[in-house]
Every structure is written in C-alpha cells, then in structure tokens.
Amino acid sequence: MCxxxxxxxxxxxxxxxxxxxxxxxxxxxxxAMLILTADEVYCDTIAGADVAYNNKxxxxxxxxxxxxxxxxxxxxxxxxxxxxxxxxxxGLLSFREAPAVLQAFKKLKGTFQAAMLDGxxxxxxxxxxxxxxxxxxxxxxxxxxxxxKLIGKFETPPDKAGSWTELHDKGEIIGVVLRxxxxxxxxxxxxGNAVSLAQAxxxxxxxTTRYRIPEPIRASHNLLNQHKRIIS
DNA sequence: GCGACAG
DNA sequence: ATCTTGTCGC
Numbered sequence: 467m468c469x470x471x472x473x474x475x476x477x478x479x480x481x482x483x484x485x486x487x488x489x490x491x492x493x494x495x496x497x498a499m500l501i502l503t504a505d506e507v508y509c510d511t512i513a514g515a516d517v518a519y520n521n522k523x524x525x526x527x528x529x530x531x532x533x534x535x536x537x538x539x540x541x542x543x544x545x546x547x548x549x550x551x552x553x554x555x556x557g558l559l560s561f562r563e564a565p566a567v568l569q570a571f572k573k574l575k576g577t578f579q580a581a582m583l584d585g586x587x588x589x590x591x592x593x594x595x596x597x598x599x600x601x602x603x604x605x606x607x608x609x610x611x612x613x614x615k616l617i618g619k620f621e622t623p624p625d626k627a628g629s630w631t632e633l634h635d636k637g638e639i640i641g642v643v644l645r646x647x648x649x650x651x652x653x654x655x656x657x658g659n660a661v662s663l664a665q666a667x668x669x670x671x672x673x674t675t676r677y678r679i680p681e682p683i684r685a686s687h688n689l690l691n692q693h694k695r696i697i698s
Numbered sequence: 699g700c701g702a703c704a705g
Numbered sequence: 706a707t708c709t710t711g712t713c714g715c
Contacts, residue, residue: 519706556703563705585704616704649715705706
C-alpha cells in the first residue's frame with residue numbers, strides 16, 4: 467500500500483517506522499494535500515474506527531464498523547491485529563494508530579462515503595491529525611471526533627445537546643467543541659478532509675443517539691472490548 | 699524555562 | 706490508551 471506525493475516521491479505504509487523529525491516533515495507535506503473547500507458530501511453509510519493497545523505484548527487491535535445513518539444501526543464490523551511500531555507522542559498519534567486502522571478498513575466488504583476517527587483531524591499543530599492522515603490514505607472524507615483537546619482555545623458551549631462553540635488556534639477556526647449530550651463533557655469535532663466543518667457537525671449529530679460518543683466510534687470501542695483478549 | 703499534551 | 710474500587714448522579 468503506497469501513497470504518492472508527486473514528483474516521484476512516495477511513501478509506503480510499512481515505512482512508518484520513521485524518525486520523529488521525518489514524521490513531522492511528512493505531516494507538513496500531507497497538509498498541503500488536504501481538500502479544505504468541499505461540496506456537501508452525500509453520506510448514508512459512515513465508517514468508524516478505534517484502537518486498543520497491549521504494551522506488554524507490543525500489539526494493538528483496531529476495530530471498525532459501518533454505520534447506517536438512515537437505519538441508525540451498525541451494518542458491518544471488522545477487526546485487525548497489528549504490531550505496535552511507534553510510541554504515543556502528542557501530535558504524532560496517526561503514526562501509531564493509523565496502520566492498524568487502515569488494516570481494519572481493508573477488511574470491510576461494504577462501502578461507505580465517509581469515516582469518523584477517534585482523534586483530531588485539522589485541529590492539530592500542523593493541521594494533520596489522525597483523521598486527516600487516514601483520509602489521504604483511504605481517499606474519502608473523514609471527520610475527527612476527539613474526547614479531549616490537543617490544541618486551541620474555546621469557550622464552553624451551552625449545556626444543551628447540539629450546541630457548540632468554535633475551537634481557535636493562531637487566528638483560524640480549526641474545529642468546534644460540540645455538546646452531544648446534556649450534562650456531559652462536549653466532544654471536539656474537526657474536519658479530517660474533503661468535508662466542511664458545518665457538515666462534520668451535522669453528520670456527527672446524525673450519528674449521535676443517547677450517548678456522548680457518536681455511534682460509529684462508540685460501537686468500535688465496544689467491539690474492541692469484545693476482542694481485546696486476542697492481543698493479551 | 700514553563701506549561702500543554704488526541705490515544 | 707492502560708492500570709484499578711467503589712461511588713455519585715442522571
């Protein structure tokens with residue numbers, strides 16, 4: 467699985483055992499490839515993914531699901547086990563998590579129009595978080611849905627489901643802080659790629675039921691708890 | 699130098 | 706993320 471950067475340059479998935487410096491440089495190159503002005507994406511099936519780790523065994527397992535927005539239910543699931551090849555470093559999460567996520571996505575038989583990842587997308591120091599990185603590899607629109615902040619400043623959104631405030635950094639809006647449920651901490655939504663922030667908010671709310679976490683990610687997380695033993 | 703820091 | 710017991714609140 468390769469990805470072409472142009473001018474003969476290419477990056478292979480298995481070359482992700484890069485140095486931290488190289489990882490940051492790659493992010494800057496990939497950042498220039500993001501599609502920030504996107505038309506409304508037609509999306510009835512959205513994918514979700516999450517990863518669990520076992521540092522003792524040096525393994526991780528990724529779970530992904532396909533969620534039908536119209537039927538409000540999971541229509542397919544898949545998991546993939548991978549070796550951990552990169553440490554957790556704030557800002558470089560995709561190098562640790564994306565390989566496993568991509569393997570899990572490859573196992574899906576059904577199609578989907580967009581994906582939601584458990585981390586930030588554009589709301590990243592170099593504007594290339596996990597969701598954006600994965601988007602460039604799968605060639606589809608993605609949304610970043612994180613449970614806590616990485617960077618940026620914001621005002622606490624009103625305590626009402628559906629309300630949100632902007633997440634700012636260096637003079638630009640990099641995402642929103644969205645209240646998916648009353649009396650509960652908000653989540654951080656940012657675009658991954660090829661989708662507008664406005665639609666990212668709409669899609670997130672369309673995937674949200676009675677819980678704080680949107681179904682695609684919540685279901686992936688639940689799926690992990692059922693398969694974690696595989697890597698222990 | 700100090701604080702912040704997705705999963 | 707992961708390690709962990711009970712506990713407070715909708």
